[in-house]
Amino acid sequence: MSSQTYSISDLARELDITTRAIRFYEEQGLLSPERRGQERIYSPRDKVTLKLILRGKRIGFSLAECRELIELYDPSGGNTKQLNSMLAKISERREQLEQQLLDIEQMKLELDTAEERCVQALEQTLKSQAV
Amino acid sequence: MSSQTYSISDLARELDITTRAIRFYEEQGLLSPERRGQERIYSPRDKVTLKLILRGKRIGFSLAECRELIELYDPSGGNTKQLNSMLAKISERREQLEQQLLDIEQMKLELDTAEERCVQALEQTLKSQAV
DNA sequence: TCGGTGGTTTACGTTTACGTCAAGAAGGAT
DNA sequence: ATCCTTCTTGACGTAAACGTAAACCACCGA
Missing domain, CATH: 1.10.1660.10 (Multidrug-efflux Transporter Regulator; Chain: A; Domain 2)
Structure with a gap:
């Protein structure tokens, strides 16, 4: 113990x-x-x-x-009023987290397109070097 | 236009x-x-x-x-070296986003248990008031 | 012509989240 | 007894991200 x-x-x-x-x-x-x-x-x-x-x-x-x-x-443990305000805060936080999830998904998509452009640019470079 | x-x-x-x-x-x-x-x-x-x-x-x-x-x-468009370092940065960012996803999921779980405790405390309050 | 309304730069102030010494107490090894 | 390490409490410094105020154009309607 x-x-x-x-x-x-x-x-x-x-x-x-x-x-x-x-x-x-x-x-x-x-x-x-x-x-x-x-x-x-x-x-x-x-x-x-x-x-x-x-x-x-x-x-x-x-x-x-x-x-x-x-x-x-x-x-x-607080009183009932505090408990209710705690529940409100909890749901606020939950909404914030959901927004952050959306933001992160969006960011990932943008990283995808950035990466794609990078890769294509690299391919162009390699092609022109191959000549 | x-x-x-x-x-x-x-x-x-x-x-x-x-x-x-x-x-x-x-x-x-x-x-x-x-x-x-x-x-x-x-x-x-x-x-x-x-x-x-x-x-x-x-x-x-x-x-x-x-x-x-x-x-x-x-x-x-930068040169090849820059493109490669860009790709590296992109994958760094992606890892960071994945970590944030994990963090957010964990936070949501903690909000769950906090909410549960709140609700139970409220039920106790109501019970004792009912007497 | 005059008073808004909306734009500009410059510059100092403020909050958050620590970093970075300085100076001192407490305990352990030699 | 002394030195070393780890802890403590101040206290001042700093970087980031703006807020806030001053002083100044420029146009537009009454």
Whole structure:
């Protein structure tokens, strides 16, 4: 049952970010690790939170948006009004993700045509060299 | 054949961005509209470019990354080496998009579980109110 | 002729997300 | 006891992506 813990540089290494970034996320309220004296002690849960932050960043979420996601994920039960506003936020996020999916599909199509033009240009080059 | 043109505020209104942003994109080399005297005159192609920028931004691309995409889309044929490096960049971008797809799917799953917890908490609230 | 309306450049301000020292405390090896 | 490593808290610096304000043309209708 010895629940695993991590130092800040453990996580930095494993997740390939700087300790500065991790402390900054805490400063912005996205993380609140245990302390042993001054030292920060991270739980597996903290690690999951960090991964969520990194995923969020990869798809262009701001830290503020990531924090909202984390709060959504948090089991700190609020009152009914909060629950309803949480559901609203969740559906907002879902719409945003759907839009991003469309954007990505469109981007892929554009990469297709760009690639095609590249390949054709290369073929032209090779032909003219063959002469 | 009267090829359509737009003023800067036309595009700002239509694409829901500020004129400042549009000028900034130009300053960063993402756009180079015609001029009539001092005045900027935008073509349909410029509009397409702007839409590409906005799509890029929605999925977290930096302006520098957007500019690369625009250059990829550009038919200004380079030499063979450039073409090969373009193909490499295209496949890099494609990998990044695939990663983003995975990230988004994961996010959607997390929204699912967050929503489920919300709904269950709401049901609990209603039950206890019913007594 | 005069007052908008819409365009321009220049320039400084702001927010976000950290990077980069500096200075110090804590524990372990020699 | 001293040195090394790893941690800590400031505090200032920086790049990106604009916002905002100033000061200036140019045309157009009343």
